[in-house]
Amino acid sequence: MAAYRERVTMKTIAEEAGVTLTTVSRILNHKGGKYAKDTKEKIFEIAERLKYRPNALVHGMQTGRTNTAGIMIPVSTPFYSQVVTAIHHTFLSNDVIMLLGWNPLRADQRKETTERKIIHQLVDRRVDGVILRPSSEAFERSYFEEIWERDIPLILFDREMSNVSTDFVGTDDVVGGRLAAEYLISLGHRELLFVGSSERVSTSRHREDGFRNVLSETANACGQSLDINQSDLNAAVLHLMKQDRCPTGIFCYNDSTAERVASLLTEEGFSIPGDVSLLGFGNEPSGSCPFALTTFDQHPDLIGQTAAKIYLERIEKGSQNGVRYERITPDILIRATSAPPPNEARCSK
Amino acid sequence: MAAYRERVTMKTIAEEAGVTLTTVSRILNHKGGKYAKDTKEKIFEIAERLKYRPNALVHGMQTGRTNTAGIMIPVSTPFYSQVVTAIHHTFLSNDVIMLLGWNPLRADQRKETTERKIIHQLVDRRVDGVILRPSSEAFERSYFEEIWERDIPLILFDREMSNVSTDFVGTDDVVGGRLAAEYLISLGHRELLFVGSSERVSTSRHREDGFRNVLSETANACGQSLDINQSDLNAAVLHLMKQDRCPTGIFCYNDSTAERVASLLTEEGFSIPGDVSLLGFGNEPSGSCPFALTTFDQHPDLIGQTAAKIYLERIEKGSQNGVRYERITPDILIRATSAPPPNEARCSK
DNA sequence: ATGAAAGCGCTAACAT
DNA sequence: ATGTTAGCGCTTTCAT
Numbered sequence: 241m242a243a244y245r246e247r248v249t250m251k252t253i254a255e256e257a258g259v260t261l262t263t264v265s266r267i268l269n270h271k272g273g274k275y276a277k278d279t280k281e282k283i284f285e286i287a288e289r290l291k292y293r294p295n296a297l298v299h300g301m302q303t304g305r306t307n308t309a310g311i312m313i314p315v316s317t318p319f320y321s322q323v324v325t326a327i328h329h330t331f332l333s334n335d336v337i338m339l340l341g342w343n344p345l346r347a348d349q350r351k352e353t354t355e356r357k358i359i360h361q362l363v364d365r366r367v368d369g370v371i372l373r374p375s376s377e378a379f380e381r382s383y384f385e386e387i388w389e390r391d392i393p394l395i396l397f398d399r400e401m402s403n404v405s406t407d408f409v410g411t412d413d414v415v416g417g418r419l420a421a422e423y424l425i426s427l428g429h430r431e432l433l434f435v436g437s438s439e440r441v442s443t444s445r446h447r448e449d450g451f452r453n454v455l456s457e458t459a460n461a462c463g464q465s466l467d468i469n470q471s472d473l474n475a476a477v478l479h480l481m482k483q484d485r486c487p488t489g490i491f492c493y494n495d496s497t498a499e500r501v502a503s504l505l506t507e508e509g510f511s512i513p514g515d516v517s518l519l520g521f522g523n524e525p526s527g528s529c530p531f532a533l534t535t536f537d538q539h540p541d542l543i544g545q546t547a548a549k550i551y552l553e554r555i556e557k558g559s560q561n562g563v564r565y566e567r568i569t570p571d572i573l574i575r576a577t578s579a580p581p582p583n584e585a586r587c588s589k
Numbered sequence: 590m591a592a593y594r595e596r597v598t599m600k601t602i603a604e605e606a607g608v609t610l611t612t613v614s615r616i617l618n619h620k621g622g623k624y625a626k627d628t629k630e631k632i633f634e635i636a637e638r639l640k641y642r643p644n645a646l647v648h649g650m651q652t653g654r655t656n657t658a659g660i661m662i663p664v665s666t667p668f669y670s671q672v673v674t675a676i677h678h679t680f681l682s683n684d685v686i687m688l689l690g691w692n693p694l695r696a697d698q699r700k701e702t703t704e705r706k707i708i709h710q711l712v713d714r715r716v717d718g719v720i721l722r723p724s725s726e727a728f729e730r731s732y733f734e735e736i737w738e739r740d741i742p743l744i745l746f747d748r749e750m751s752n753v754s755t756d757f758v759g760t761d762d763v764v765g766g767r768l769a770a771e772y773l774i775s776l777g778h779r780e781l782l783f784v785g786s787s788e789r790v791s792t793s794r795h796r797e798d799g800f801r802n803v804l805s806e807t808a809n810a811c812g813q814s815l816d817i818n819q820s821d822l823n824a825a826v827l828h829l830m831k832q833d834r835c836p837t838g839i840f841c842y843n844d845s846t847a848e849r850v851a852s853l854l855t856e857e858g859f860s861i862p863g864d865v866s867l868l869g870f871g872n873e874p875s876g877s878c879p880f881a882l883t884t885f886d887q888h889p890d891l892i893g894q895t896a897a898k899i900y901l902e903r904i905e906k907g908s909q910n911g912v913r914y915e916r917i918t919p920d921i922l923i924r925a926t927s928a929p930p931p932n933e934a935r936c937s938k
Numbered sequence: 939a940t941g942a943a944a945g946c947g948c949t950a951a952c953a954t
Numbered sequence: 955a956t957g958t959t960a961g962c963g964c965t966t967t968c969a970t
Contacts, residue, residue: 527874
């Protein structure tokens with residue numbers, strides 16, 4: 241339509257001002273400070289009046305710099321949303337905007353397609369760099385290469401990749417596990433249980449490592465482990481709870497598992513935290529849980545902020561510095577599912 | 590560096606294949622189907638081998654179509670995150686990717702700067718259209734005009750603007766209010782209280798309207814209203830609760846208000862839902878609330894999906910159809926803070 | 939079935 | 955202090 245014709249470009253401004261395109265370009269981009277004051281003022285006035293807006297596509301193509309960051313995170317959970325919000329906050333003051341894509345939480349059949357598709361969308365739009373959380377720990381070399389080969393800075397968060405060496409920011413899961421154990425032990429618990437997942441491999445494993453490390457350092461403390469992917473977790477938990485020396489403190493590798501265990505135990509007549517103390521991880525309540533769960537804050541804001549800072553450094557300074565590796569210490573949020581253990585061993589029902 | 594030189598463009602492919610750039614362009618874009626099979630195959634083979642990736646910046650600049658959507662939502666809350674996730678899901682299958690910016694939840698001093706800045710970032714990158722949630726109901730005409738004037742389709746969600754006529758998708762707040770009242774009445778409650786906010790204007794007001802409409806249609810039901818922005822909300826609530834015929838059912842316009850009221854009432858010795866039933870709205874638990882709150886699901890997925898569909902239609906068909914206006918009916922999530930009222934009027938403490 | 943040429947809106951030498 | 959010229963990587967007439 242008409243609007244097409246009316247589009248105001250630098251050429252429009254140049255004509256109106258009676259100067260060349262080059263002059264307009266340089267003035268508007270604050271380059272070459274040696275322009276006459278009135279020329280400058282005239283250009284700015286016209287640009288403003290005509291509501292000129294630069295074409296960032298062209299600018300990006302010309303300069304090789306788009307001021308656009310590619311972000312890929314798993315399907316919305318509060319944690320990832322908060323990380324991205326923090327990234328955005330840092331970007332905003334640096335005039336960077338993000339192209340955002342969601343990958344599946346974990347690798348599946350279509351993951352290959354989805355993740356590669358998103359990466360292509362980002363690469364094709366010439367993002368300056370990429371921040372992402374891998375959906376799995378291995379095998380995606382191929383599309384990481386799509387980023388590498390183009391010399392695009394890549395920052396991983398939340399989950400490392402075993403076969404790629406690049407900047408990383410995540411939670412200090414080992415310390416998280418330690419803190420969980422130390423807290424339960426400080427309350428007086430000695431029989432502990434860890435419920436983890438062999439799927440979200442490293443995070444769960446690290447939390448378990450930290451947890452068990454403390455146990456092995458503590459006299460007469462002992463712990464067992466269960467995996468949520470085993471055939472009948474509920475039965476396994478109940479089996480343990482009916483033993484003579486049943487666990488009085490349970491640490492679950494995430495909140496949804498903790499909520500699941502909470503409802504199981506409640507149904508079976510256990511009181512929380514009267515009989516059993518229960519810890520989650522991540523601070524991601526579902527809303528349908530009738531407990532204020534004691535859990536851990538992963539400081540998503542700090543993770544996002546750190547990732548964004550590393551990103552900006554990479555963009556400015558390139559790959560001259562070595563690989564950055566940051567682990568943020570989580571903090572316990574003591575709420576209503578943890579307390580000292582019951583005095584008598586009244587567990588066996 | 591070297592990588593710069595090595596960058597593979599259509600020209601690279603053309604040279605390697607011994608044809609013109611034009612040929613490569615047409616074949617890779619599946620235009621003009623009249624090419625020799627072996628030419629086509631050769632081109633595709635070379636493109637693949639050289640890992641050619643089109644330059645979307647150039648393509649966008651040439652065609653006026655970037656397949657990029659501008660999204661602006663308030664700082665991350667689960668609700669907005671879920672809406673955006675749903676939008677993304679619809680976009681993914683249509684090869685659209687989003688440029689995402691966060692605006693402040695409500696208008697403040699810096700809002701003008703922030704929102705305008707983000708809109709410029711989107712416009713400058715030539716997004717095909719924009720989906721956003723306005724941070725306030727009025728006064729932003731100026732930057733909406735930045736979108737309008739460029740004939741960029743604009744879809745609003747969650748909150749309408751009073752002075753702009755454009756596509757909109759949101760929650761049916763009036764029906765939500767009705768459902769809240771009907772539910773409480775069906776439980777037997779007759780003395781009701783609405784706690785709203787005069788700040789988040791239309792949503793709270795609509796919920797209140799629906800709520801009160803039902804009350805006025807119901808024999809011997811009556812209700813009062815409080816505003817969270819009034820000087821001492823807590824005192825006002827307690828004052829009401831100590832009256833002779835105190836409210837036995839409270840509907841709060843959002844979950845965080847409900848949680849606040851819950852903790853106030855609990856501290857003051859009221860039992861929930863024994864003495865008082867409490868409803869929230871939005872299904873956004875904070876995690877530190879010891880209740881599974883009865884609340885409303887706004888179906889953020891449906892809202893996002895609808896917004897994305899309208900967006901795609903606008904992109905394809907332009908503004909030929911009239912303004913779209915959709916309200917999604919919320920559904921009650923009955924959890925643990927609602928029950929029939931106490932038999933005796935034992936409220937006055 | 940393919941090529942030549944112009945141009946999108948702008949930047950960046952290289953002038954003067 | 956400002957203009958000229960060449961291109962960035964691609965699409966799109968218009969030819970043949």
